[in-house]
Amino acid sequence: MKPKTLAEMGEDALVRRITKKLPLSSEVMxxxxxxxxxxxxxxxxxxxxxxxxxxxxGVHFERGxxxxxAGWKAMARxxxxxxxxxGEPMHALITLLCPPDRNVAEVEKLYGGLRxxxxxxxxxxxxxxxxxxxxxxxxxxxTGRVKKSHCLRRNGAKAGNVIYVTGRLGGSxxxxxxxxxxxxxxxxxxxxxxxxxxxxxxSDGLAKDLPRMAAASRVDFVxxxxxxxxxxxxxxxxxxxxxxxxxxxxAVPARKASHLxxxxxxxxxxxxxxxxxxxxxxxxxxxxxxASKGWEHFSS
Amino acid sequence: MKPKTLAEMGEDALVRRITKKLPLSSEVMxxxxxxxxxxxxxxxxxxxxxxxxxxxxGVHFERGxxxxxAGWKAMARxxxxxxxxxGEPMHALITLLCPPDRNVAEVEKLYGGLRxxxxxxxxxxxxxxxxxxxxxxxxxxxTGRVKKSHCLRRNGAKAGNVIYVTGRLGGSxxxxxxxxxxxxxxxxxxxxxxxxxxxxxxSDGLAKDLPRMAAASRVDFVxxxxxxxxxxxxxxxxxxxxxxxxxxxxAVPARKASHLxxxxxxxxxxxxxxxxxxxxxxxxxxxxxxASKGWEHFSS
Numbered sequence: 126m127k128p129k130t131l132a133e134m135g136e137d138a139l140v141r142r143i144t145k146k147l148p149l150s151s152e153v154m155x156x157x158x159x160x161x162x163x164x165x166x167x168x169x170x171x172x173x174x175x176x177x178x179x180x181x182x183g184v185h186f187e188r189g190x191x192x193x194x195a196g197w198k199a200m201a202r203x204x205x206x207x208x209x210x211x212g213e214p215m216h217a218l219i220t221l222l223c224p225p226d227r228n229v230a231e232v233e234k235l236y237g238g239l240r241x242x243x244x245x246x247x248x249x250x251x252x253x254x255x256x257x258x259x260x261x262x263x264x265x266x267x268t269g270r271v272k273k274s275h276c277l278r279r280n281g282a283k284a285g286n287v288i289y290v291t292g293r294l295g296g297s298x299x300x301x302x303x304x305x306x307x308x309x310x311x312x313x314x315x316x317x318x319x320x321x322x323x324x325x326x327x328s329d330g331l332a333k334d335l336p337r338m339a340a341a342s343r344v345d346f347v348x349x350x351x352x353x354x355x356x357x358x359x360x361x362x363x364x365x366x367x368x369x370x371x372x373x374x375x376a377v378p379a380r381k382a383s384h385l386x387x388x389x390x391x392x393x394x395x396x397x398x399x400x401x402x403x404x405x406x407x408x409x410x411x412x413x414x415x416a417s418k419g420w421e422h423f424s425s
Numbered sequence: 426m427k428p429k430t431l432a433e434m435g436e437d438a439l440v441r442r443i444t445k446k447l448p449l450s451s452e453v454m455x456x457x458x459x460x461x462x463x464x465x466x467x468x469x470x471x472x473x474x475x476x477x478x479x480x481x482x483g484v485h486f487e488r489g490x491x492x493x494x495a496g497w498k499a500m501a502r503x504x505x506x507x508x509x510x511x512g513e514p515m516h517a518l519i520t521l522l523c524p525p526d527r528n529v530a531e532v533e534k535l536y537g538g539l540r541x542x543x544x545x546x547x548x549x550x551x552x553x554x555x556x557x558x559x560x561x562x563x564x565x566x567x568t569g570r571v572k573k574s575h576c577l578r579r580n581g582a583k584a585g586n587v588i589y590v591t592g593r594l595g596g597s598x599x600x601x602x603x604x605x606x607x608x609x610x611x612x613x614x615x616x617x618x619x620x621x622x623x624x625x626x627x628s629d630g631l632a633k634d635l636p637r638m639a640a641a642s643r644v645d646f647v648x649x650x651x652x653x654x655x656x657x658x659x660x661x662x663x664x665x666x667x668x669x670x671x672x673x674x675x676a677v678p679a680r681k682a683s684h685l686x687x688x689x690x691x692x693x694x695x696x697x698x699x700x701x702x703x704x705x706x707x708x709x710x711x712x713x714x715x716a717s718k719g720w721e722h723f724s725s
Contacts, residue, residue: 137633154472158641159579160509160625161474161569167466172454174461175551177518177566181558209460218477220520220564251475258481260559264520266477266566269461279459325460333437341458 131232132225136255139229143236147250148243152215162251164216167270174212174269178203182261186303192231194303196238199263202328204246205307205371209326210278211316212271214246214309219253220264227261235263246309275316277375282323282342284406286376289385290399294331295359297369305371311393312373319385321375330368331401332416338374345410348402362415376404431532432525436555439529443536447550448543452515462551464516467570474512474569478503482561486603492531494603496538499563502628504546505607505671509626510578511616512571514546514609519553520564527561535563546609575616577675582623582642584706586676589685590699594631595659597669605671611693612673619685621675630668631701632716638674645710648702662715676704 131139144157155163167173180199182188200217207214219239223232243250248267291308308326315321323342327334331348339346353364377385382400389398431439444457455463467473480499482488500517507514519539523532543550548567591608608626615621623642627634631648639646653664677685682700689698 137637155578160506161476161512163510163571163576164473164475166469166471166473169466171466173464173466173568175464175516175518175566175568176461177520177552177564178554179520179522179556179564181522181556184556184558206460210463212461216475218475218566220477220479222479222481222522222562252477254478254564256479256481257484258560258562259483262522262558262562264477264479264554264564264566266475266518266564268473268475268568271463276463278455337437 129228130226131223131229134229139232139255143233146240148240148248150249153249153251156249157252162216162218164251170272171270172273172276174207174210174271176203176206177264177266178206179262179264190303192235193238195263196235197242198303199265200239200242200248201305201307202371203265203267204248204309205326205328207267207269208307208309208312209324209373210271211275211312211324212269213313214248214267214269216249216251216268217243218266219250221253221255222258222260222262223255224259224261225257246307277316277321277324279323279325279338280341282338282344282376282404284344284404285379286322286404287379287382287400288346288374288376288402288404290327290354290372290374290401292370292372292397293354293356294364294370294372295367296356296363297367300356302369307371308373311396314392315375318388319377319381321377324373324375327370327372327374328368330366331364332366333368334374339404342404343407344404345407346402346404347410348413350413350415352399352401354397354399361413365413365416429528430526431523431529434529439532439555443533446540448540448548450549453549453551457552462516462518464551470572471570472573472576474507474510474571476503476506477564477566478506479562479564490603492535493538496535496563497542498603499565500539500542500548501605501607502671503565503567504548504609505626505628507567507569508607508609508612509624509673510571511575511612511624512569513613514548514567514569516549516551516568517543518566519550521553521555522558522560522562523555524559524561525557546607577616577621577624579623579625579638580641582638582644582676582704584644584704585679586622586704587679587682587700588646588676588702588704590627590654590672590674590701591696592670592672593654593656593697594664594670594672595667596656596663597667600656602669607671608673611696614692615675618688619677619681621677624673624675627670627672627674628668630666631664632666633668634674639704642704643707644704645707646702646704647710648713650713650715652699652701654697654699661713665713665716
């Protein structure tokens, strides 16, 4: 008889099951199965990126969400952070907290989502940990690499830089937060060809993330609220506040704007690129008229 | 008025609070505060170790445990895994899941324990993630490095090797599981001077971990049950099954045994080293008389 719950199956058998068919690159010297994974060092000229992120049932996805989509989201969120630095994702470790009465099939589907997203973006899954817990949560820790000269921080924006976002914003929690595509190749292209002064991904929404970039860069901002690229049925206020869009937010010198827009259309004709405002000197910024939240971050 | 609960304080303020005074080495180019941490690549001749581990309230420590000790345990467990490969721990990412009604002071103490353990073993805390959740759990992801020639796997034990453990075993959950010291310098010394054929740390207990080493190495084992080094008030059966000792388990050729024991006493006079048995060819092993659990792993 096939085991049904995690408790019936036991940890060792579960780990054997979920560590089958993991995507592994040639840099991996030893994946899951020992005390640690073992990977080759980076080649000359690269620096390492480190990131961890988590999704929790009831917080980042609802009970009843297809496990495959929850797994995709957990992996894609972390890849999005590596992308936001201009990097390439490499090696992932997965920690799974799960109630022991959950079905093994559910956990296998969840890993299916993690694996599918990892494989699509060239990530190796090299190990992890499982523990019983009263809730379902997935933590992904990811290493990446970036050429030293291509690394994009969030703290380099200058007064006078124009502010761009990719894609459309708002309404993610009703629609695409479980299926989004990290903007990996777009971010790498930007890093290589236009080296934005600052870049980050929009995980918490413009209302929180743009003030974080401004604060890190010691500038303020002015937003053209009529310019915000809206998802269908969304208001500018939703595009400002909703979050979970995982689009890129970045700053470039104004003189590069028209060349960037032309090149972008040639390379990524299906993905919108929108100038939504500009960074200005400290004390010269103001928030959009509909912005009620986020001001405390902005002013602090 | 000082904020009291996490919900009152908010995520950004909490992160600012707990990312103060983090231990950072000179290899860290950017710690907490951007999408990813940024660290220097390894020097020539080293390979990278990657590990993640978690502790969950109610599973790995009880509600009511001093948060400082829970934090120490979370960091020490992961360092113990890096040690078990003969490596040096380097950069840690912390993910904290926490109910929003918990006190900020409790989380600060928890981070105090993480920081203290990290600092003691030369680990930089370079970032992390926080999320509200219905339970308290701490995930630590850790990178490390090991010289290629010093890396110790668990799959290299040979029939005829003798089996050693450090320290004393059993009763950890009543005593030292929250305060244990990862055997980092001992493991590095073993890797550099005796290169054991196989090594791992005893997190789940001999009853589970020894069969894992044997299975990975395709050998069986014979244990001298009268030789098991016992913690006070513990029976051999407890030393076999209890787990959470975080001592080193390793295998060396029999001809090296007496030299190893003599050198060990000179270098680590306060830490017991005990030969508990030997690895034998497949089919020639047998379990201790008191071993009831663990056999299914052994035989599979």
